Amino acid sequence: MDFDFSEQEEALRKQVRGWLEANVPDELRGRSFTATRADREEVRRLRAWQKRMYEAGFVGLDWPPEFGGRGASVLEQIILYEEMARAESPQFVNRGALSMLGPTLMAHGAPAQQTRFLPGILTADELWCQGFSEPNAGSDLANLQTRAVLDGDHFVVNGQKVWTSMAHVADCCFALVRTNPGAPRHRGITFLLIDMTTPGITVRPLRQITGEAEFNEVFFDNVRVPVGNVVGRVDEGWGVAITTLAYERDLLTFIRHISLRSALGRLIALARRSGRASEPVVRQRIAALAIGEQCLRLNGYRSLTKILRGGAPGPEGSTAKLFWSHLDEEVAETASEILGPYSQLLEGAEWAPDEGQWAFYALLARASGIRAGTSEILRNILGERVLGLPKD
Numbered sequence: 001m002d003f004d005f006s007e008q009e010e011a012l013r014k015q016v017r018g019w020l021e022a023n024v025p026d027e028l029r030g031r032s033f034t035a036t037r038a039d040r041e042e043v044r045r046l047r048a049w050q051k052r053m054y055e056a057g058f059v060g061l062d063w064p065p066e067f068g069g070r071g072a073s074v075l076e077q078i079i080l081y082e083e084m085a086r087a088e089s090p091q092f093v094n095r096g097a098l099s100m101l102g103p104t105l106m107a108h109g110a111p112a113q114q115t116r117f118l119p120g121i122l123t124a125d126e127l128w129c130q131g132f133s134e135p136n137a138g139s140d141l142a143n144l145q146t147r148a149v150l151d152g153d154h155f156v157v158n159g160q161k162v163w164t165s166m167a168h169v170a171d172c173c174f175a176l177v178r179t180n181p182g183a184p185r186h187r188g189i190t191f192l193l194i195d196m197t198t199p200g201i202t203v204r205p206l207r208q209i210t211g212e213a214e215f216n217e218v219f220f221d222n223v224r225v226p227v228g229n230v231v232g233r234v235d236e237g238w239g240v241a242i243t244t245l246a247y248e249r250d251l252l253t254f255i256r257h258i259s260l261r262s263a264l265g266r267l268i269a270l271a272r273r274s275g276r277a278s279e280p281v282v283r284q285r286i287a288a289l290a291i292g293e294q295c296l297r298l299n300g301y302r303s304l305t306k307i308l309r310g311g312a313p314g315p316e317g318s319t320a321k322l323f324w325s326h327l328d329e330e331v332a333e334t335a336s337e338i339l340g341p342y343s344q345l346l347e348g349a350e351w352a353p354d355e356g357q358w359a360f361y362a363l364l365a366r367a368s369g370i371r372a373g374t375s376e377i378l379r380n381i382l383g384e385r386v387l388g389l390p391k392d
C-alpha cells in the first residue's frame with residue numbers, strides 16, 4: 001500500500017477536521033471509550049449526532065451512491081475514522097447496522113429492502129439491534145432454536161435471544177431464526193428483519209458488571225413478521241449471516257479503533273499528569289501499546305483495502321478483533337496500575353479521577369474478548385484457516 005495521501009484526500013481531511021472541531025458537542029466529546037448506549041437520553045444525543053454527521057455528508061462515506069453513500073475510497077473512509085478519533089467524537093450510535101446490516105443488505109437484500117431500510121440506517125432514524133445470540137447459541141451460533149413458522153404471508157416467531165445490545169432502544173432487529181428444524185444445523189436458518197414494535201416482543205434489560213444495562217434478553221411470543229422481511233432465501237440465512245459476521249469482525253474493529261485511540265491519548269495524558277510518565281516501566285508499556293495501536297491500524301488498512309476492492313472479508317478480521325480486544329484490556333489495565341487504588345472509584349465518588357471513566361473502562365473492557373467472537377473462538381479460526389491446524 002502507498003501510505004501517502006493525495007491532494008484530494010488531504011483536502012477531505014482538512015474539511016472533516018474543521019467540521020468536527022466546530023461541531024462535536026461538548027457533552028459527547030472525549031467519552032468515546034466509555035460511552036455506552038444504555039441510557040435513553042445518551043442514545044438520543046448520539047442519534048442526533050449521527051444524523052448531524054449524515055447531513056454533513058460523513059455517514060456512509062464509503063457506501064455506493066445508489067445506496068445513499070458518497071462512493072468514497074478506502075483511504076477517504078480511513079481519514080474520516082482517524083479524524084473522528086482525533087476529535088474525540090463518539091462512534092456512530094447505529095454502528096452495528098452501518099457496518100454489518102448495511103453491507104449485508106447491499107449484498108443479499110432485495111431492491112425493495114434496500115430502498116426501505118438503508119436510508120434509516122444512515123440517518124439513525126431507525127436504530128437496529130442484532131438478534132443472533134441465544135442462551136444455548138453464542139459461540140456455537142448454528143445451535144440457535146428460535147423458531148419461525150410460515151403462516152400465509154407471515155412468519156410466526158417464538159423463542160428467545162440474549163445479550164441483545166440496544167434492544168431496549170432499537171426500532172428494528174436483524175435476527176436469525178430456525179425455519180426448518182429437520183434440516184442439518186447450518187441449513188434451515190433464515191435471516192429476518194423484525195420491527196421491534198410488533199406485538200409479542202418483550203425486552204428485559206440485563207445489568208452488566210459496569211452497573212449499566214446496555215444489553216437485554218428479548219422474548220418472541222407469536223410475533224408475526226412479513227415474508228417480505230426475509231433477507232436472501234428462506235432456510236439459507238447462514239450464508240447471509242456469514243457476510244454479516246465477517247463485516248462485524250472487520251469493519252467494526254476499525255470503527256472501534258476510534259475509541260481505542262481516544263483511550264490511548266487519555267492514558268498518555270494521565271501518565272503525564274500523574275508524574276508517572278518518566279518511569280521506565282510505564283514508558284515501555286505505553287510505548288508497546290502505541291506500537292500495537294499502529295499495527296492494528298495498518299492491519300485495518302490492509303483488510304479494508306481488500307474488501308473495498310471487491311474481495312470478501314478474510315481471516316485478517318479475526319486477527320484484528322483478537323488484537324484489538326487485547327489492546328483494549330491492556331490500556332485499561334495500564335491506567336489502573338498508574339492510578340493505583342483510585343482506579344476503582346466510579347463516577348460520583350469524590351476522589352474519582354477523570355470522573356470515574358477509568359474504573360468504568362476497566363470493567364467495560366472485560367467484554368472486549370467476548371463480544372463479536374470470543375478470543376478462544378478467534379484463535380480456533382486462525383489456527384484452522386490460517387495455520388492449517390486440525391479442526392476444533
Ligand SMILES: Cc1cc2nc3c(=O)[nH]c(=O)nc-3n(C[C@H](O)[C@H](O)[C@H](O)COP(=O)(O)OP(=O)(O)OC[C@H]3O[C@@H](n4cnc5c(N)ncnc54)[C@H](O)[C@@H]3O)c2cc1C
Nearest residue numbers: 130131132133138139140163164165367370371372374376
Ligand atoms: C458486551 C456484549 C454485547 C453483545 N451484544 C450482542 C448483540 O447485540 N447481539 C448478539 O446476538 N449477541 C451479542 N453478544 C453476545 C456475544 O456474541 C456472545 O457472548 C459470544 O458469541 C459468546 O457466546 P456465549 O456468551 O454464549 O458464550 P459461550 O459460547 O457459551 O462460551 C463460553 C466460553 O467457552 C469458550 N468456548 C466456547 N466454545 C469454544 C470452543 N469451541 N473452543 C474453545 N473455547 C470455547 C468461549 O470462548 C467462552 O470463553 C454480546 C456480548 C457482549 C459481551
